[in-house]
Amino acid sequence: MAQRVVQISTSILYLLVFAMPILGLAIYGGVDLHFTASDIAAIKFTVLQAILSAVLSVAAAIPTSRALARQNFKGREVLISVLSAPFILPVIVAISGVLLIFGREGLFNQFLDSLGQDAVSIYGLSGILLVHVFFNLPLAIRILLFGWGAIPIEHHRVARGLNLNAWARFKIIELPMLVSRVPAAMAIIFVICLSSFAVALLLGGGPRATTVELAIYQAFRFDFDIAKAGQLALVQAGFAAVAIIISLAVMKRLDVGIGYLPTEPMWHSRTMRLVDLGMISILSIFMLAPILAVIYRGLPHLAELPTSVWSAAATSVFIALPSSVLCILISVFMAHRLGESISILALSISPLVLGVGLFVIIRPYINPFDVTFWIVVLLNAVLAVPFTLRLILPEIQKAQSDFGRLSRTMRMSVGGMWAWVILPRLLRPLGFSFGLALALSLGDLGVIVLLGSPENATLPYQIMQLRTGYRLDSAAGASVLLLMMCLFAIVIFDGLGRRYAKH
Amino acid sequence: MKITLLISTMLSATAAVAETPVLTVYAPDYFASEWGPGPAIEAEFEKTCGCDLQFSAGDLLPRIMLEGSSTDADIVIGLNTDVTKKARETGLFAEHGQDNADLKLPIEWTDGTFLPFDWAYVSFVYNADKMSTMPSSFEDLVNLPADHKIVIQDPRSSISGLALVLWVKAVYGDKAADYWTRLSPNILTVTSGWSEAYGLFTEGEADVVLSFNTSPSYHIVAEEDETKKAAIFEEGHYPYFELVAKVSSTDVPDVADAFMEFVMSSEFQSIIPFTNWSYPAAQSSDEWPEVFANLPAPAKTVYLNEQQAANLRNSTVEEWRNALSK
Known part of the structure; x- marks a missing residue:
């Protein structure tokens, strides 16, 4: 009971952190529901590309995550960590990597050219989808990977004992897991893609690819139409809410099992292993080629980076650490299905609206620029919660269902149960979640743009500064530094979590 | 260095009142950046002004409109002619006080509020x-x-x-x-x-x-x-002009006026070409660095x-x- 109260009140506080800025904008700007034809076109296009991006990302994640879940090979854990890179990099860095591979002069077109084929243009809806899949596939794979892992190994053994064929095994054992995880994965990716702006415009090839976020930006920057910016932000949040409700309605909750280790002999038939490893190779090439391109482009310039880039890197770490601690605390306190749904909603609020809204609310009391540090720490934490909570929640539910009754028979207090029973079993997802929160915070540019100033420049901000100052080589070098830091954070903390986890 | 700065910001949200007057200049990110003209301009102006020039970087117009007359800004630098109408209508800006005849621009400049510093x-x-x-x-x-x-x-x-x-x-x-x-x-x-x-x-x-x-x-x-x-x-x-203006509600009007005068000085103007990669507004082409004079x-x-x-x-x-x- 006490636990439920904490979870629900944390969720409500969390909701307030991002609902208040929108309310603040609504109060400041007033309400004037009026959308032009171009706004309507933008809304339609935004929803279309977000649906397609979500469907494609999850469709690609199903077979690849399944292959990753059941095959064991050297470097598997590191590969899974490295695959998260596109998800955490600032978009412009990730796009530059994608263009080095799929752009007009990219490797892919050079390859086609050497075969005598016509070049393929990335610009258009297909380009937007390609990049959104590139960004979000890691997330979908992570979510499903935990899903495959949650299928009790006994189910597979029984199925084998009953001599079920592949289709029956899929239908009885795997399909229910997919039904329980896929809607949530699609909902979260749909919501992320709703606020796409620079990516959609750049890869969409022109104003055909206008999204709601661009209209918000325009309303705010040029027209100073706060009312309109606020309303468009509400439209975004509305679509996000619909997606979340649909996913909750479709989804069936399942009992979580004890999980399997990838040692089951039936997956080790030669053909199956070959098919799986082939799939993993294709996935790795698609995901890692642009990342390697970013490294190839920037590595030669890493040594000659100005000292300010290194101190910006230190500032980023200095912000990311408290932010990640806060993120983990919020995630644990909010570990409830209600909290999970609320947190996804947070992703639909554009950083611009969040920043401006906060600015409007707190300015009557304090100068926002005096507390930039805390605002950035708080917002980075809040924006990482949807991802960390998703990783932590199933494990908490599992620990509670496995040991809850036992602990109660021993008359253990709620605090005691958390300290001695649940938390020690959470070390693994906590480790990875902490690394992920660190990486997300390190790579975040959105929030800092409005409140950034040269004194507390973070690394992504400094990369942007280098780019606007014509220094693309240094920006490329700094991007490699950022990439290394993000991957280092994930690999280290994921490793620590696994090492000290109790099974 | 930056970390200590951050810590001090954290500890004392409202920093102790400095003895020297502070001139707060709102500027775009690229302007205040290490690779923009900001640092050189700050160093040059502080030689003579007896003040502490502080850049505050970010979106100019939306920010000043949000803040209204309670803004901390004394000077706003980096606006552009295509949005000045909106800025002017806020009534937040004062006369620039400089002689438009000193400008060397491809068009005649008559605005008494917004002063071009480069183009x-x-x-x-x-x-x-x-x-x-x-x-x-x-x-x-x-x-x-x-x-x-x-x-x-x-x-x-x-x-x-x-x-x-x-x-x-x-x-x-x-x-x-x-x-x-x-x-x-x-x-x-x-x-x-x-x-x-x-x-x-x-x-x-x-x-x-x-x-x-x-x-x-x-x-x-x-x-x-x-x-x-x-x-x-x-x-x-x-032509694309970048403009500077004085905020009427400034608490350091003398320093702000001195800054507007400084914008027109040869010290300021000669910082512009190699940091903002544009023409200085108050210099004629024979005063520009050779590479700029030679540009088509x-x-x-x-x-x-x-x-x-x-x-x-x-x-x-x-x-x-x-x-x-x-």
Whole structure:
């Protein structure tokens, strides 16, 4: 009971952190529901590309995550960590990597050219989808990977004992897991893609690819139409809410099992292993080629980076650490299905609206620029919660269902149960979640743009500064530094979590 | 160093009142950045002002409009003529107090509030190594081979993108929509800001980029690369002025006035070319560094004043969007 109260009140506080800025904008700007034809076109296009991006990302994640879940090979854990890179990099860095591979002069077109084929243009809806899949596939794979892992190994053994064929095994054992995880994965990716702006415009090839976020930006920057910016932000949040409700309605909750280790002999038939490893190779090439391109482009310039880039890197770490601690605390306190749904909603609020809204609310009391540090720490934490909570929640539910009754028979207090029973079993997802929160915070540019100033420049901000100052080589070098830091954070903390986890 | 600064910000949210007056200057990120003119200007001004100049970087106009008369800003630097109407209507800005006759601009300057400190011509910059013909008019641009790709900025999110649609409107009038339709096959893509577009160009993804006629100076000076050139159009070019203004509610009016005077000084003006890669507004071409004096420049200027720009903005942007959405 006490636990439920904490979870629900944390969720409500969390909701307030991002609902208040929108309310603040609504109060400041007033309400004037009026959308032009171009706004309507933008809304339609935004929803279309977000649906397609979500469907494609999850469709690609199903077979690849399944292959990753059941095959064991050297470097598997590191590969899974490295695959998260596109998800955490600032978009412009990730796009530059994608263009080095799929752009007009990219490797892919050079390859086609050497075969005598016509070049393929990335610009258009297909380009937007390609990049959104590139960004979000890691997330979908992570979510499903935990899903495959949650299928009790006994189910597979029984199925084998009953001599079920592949289709029956899929239908009885795997399909229910997919039904329980896929809607949530699609909902979260749909919501992320709703606020796409620079990516959609750049890869969409022109104003055909206008999204709601661009209209918000325009309303705010040029027209100073706060009312309109606020309303468009509400439209975004509305679509996000619909997606979340649909996913909750479709989804069936399942009992979580004890999980399997990838040692089951039936997956080790030669053909199956070959098919799986082939799939993993294709996935790795698609995901890692642009990342390697970013490294190839920037590595030669890493040594000659100005000292300010290194101190910006230190500032980023200095912000990311408290932010990640806060993120983990919020995630644990909010570990409830209600909290999970609320947190996804947070992703639909554009950083611009969040920043401006906060600015409007707190300015009557304090100068926002005096507390930039805390605002950035708080917002980075809040924006990482949807991802960390998703990783932590199933494990908490599992620990509670496995040991809850036992602990109660021993008359253990709620605090005691958390300290001695649940938390020690959470070390693994906590480790990875902490690394992920660190990486997300390190790579975040959105929030800092409005409140950034040269004194507390973070690394992504400094990369942007280098780019606007014509220094693309240094920006490329700094991007490699950022990439290394993000991957280092994930690999280290994921490793620590696994090492000290109790099974 | 920065970490200690951060800690001190954390510990004392409202820092102790400094003994020397603080001049707060709102500036765009690129201006206040280590690679922009900000640091040199701060050092130079602090030599004589007996003050502490502090840049506060970010979006200028939205921020000052949100803050209204309670703004901390004493000076706002880096505004552009296409949005000054909105800025002027806030009534937040005071007279600049400088003599407009000291300005050396391609047009006559009569504004008593917003003072230009630098400028350049909006231009298409191309990579001479990759082009078969050098465009010298808007029509040449349309007639480029299909594999010569142009990248521009979106007028709805970028101020240089807005300058381009106004420029095309000023040249083509009623036929502007038709021009955009004809140019559209050569447009590779549209980006939200200048740096994304320029990045696509320097990384070789696009052959032509919307930028400024002064952009090649960076490549010549910093990279000894002479292949990046600005196309000079016979129809004339749209000048892009960056402006500075004094905020009426400033608590240090004397220092603010001194800063406005400093903007017109040769110390300030000579910092501009090699840090902001543009022409200084109060120097004539014989005072510019050689590389700037040697840059190709148009013979003719096409310009829409603040009122014309404000009147045309919505309809031209919509015209542009429709033409490129087909």
